[in-house]
Amino acid sequence: MTGLPPHLRETVDAYDAIAVRYAELTRDALGPFPLDRAVLAAFAELAGGAGAGPVAELGCGPGHMTAHLRDLGLDAFGVDLSPVMISLARRAHPRLRFEVGAIDALDLADGALGGVLSWYSIIHAPPSEVPAYLAEFRRVLAPGRPLLLGFFEAEGGPVTAFDHKVTTAYRWPVDALAALAGAAGFDEVGRMLREPGENERFRRGHLLMLAR
Incomplete structure (x- = not known):
């Protein structure tokens, strides 16, 4: 893939390099976390129903979360910039659609x-570029349909870069990210903050919103 900005090229190369190991480590990522499963279930309820369009997991990695959405009854597909991740997702979930x-x-x-799941997929974007991601999520969503953002929460501090195990990532104050989403055309439904679990360093943030 050519023509990518340097930070995206770095992110793609980093995830391609560790894709197999990453897929193994994240296969049961939801297992220990009932609150994560609960917020995903709430998203699925808002995204389902008669006449709902397909739901996209944007930044799907090896496809585990896309498959979870399918198991919750959604017509789900995944998109990711990493060709190796997409190859793994297609191999693990051959009945689902995955696109680079x-x-x-x-x-x-x-x-x-009919819905967008962004589960820790904008964490590597420089803060100045996050509004463009949110604007694109709003563009592809039908009015009244849900967006769920998963991210590392800044725990009262400002937006902060940290040494993510793959490549540089950012922690966001939940209020600041909610404000950006509001400016992009979303209304907040609710938020969930979860304290770090075993082997996790930071609090996890989740914002559930509807497109205006």
Whole structure:
């Protein structure tokens, strides 16, 4: 893949290099965390129903979360910029659709989706670029349809870079990220903050929103 900005090229190369190990480590990522499963179930309830469009996991990695959405009854597919991750996702979940693509420039029509899951997929984006990601999520969502953001929460501090195990990532204050989403055209439904579990360093944040 050519023509990527340096930070995206670095992120793709880093995830391609550790994709197999990453897929193994995250296979049961939801198992110990009932609150994570609960917020995903709430998202699925908002995204389902008669006439709902397909749901995209944007930044799907090896596809485990896309498969979880399928198990919750959604017509789900995944998009990720890492070709190796997409190859692993297709191999692990051959009945689901996975596409290589940039999640800030999606090959989708306006309002095409009935839901967007961004589960720790914008954590590596420089803070100045996050509004563009949120704007793209809003563009592809039909009005009234849900977006769920998962991210590392800054625990009262400012937006903060940290040494993520793959490549540099950012922790966000939940209020600041909610404000950016509001400016992009979303109304907050609710938020969930979870304290770090075993082998986790930081509090986890989750924002559930509806497109205006």
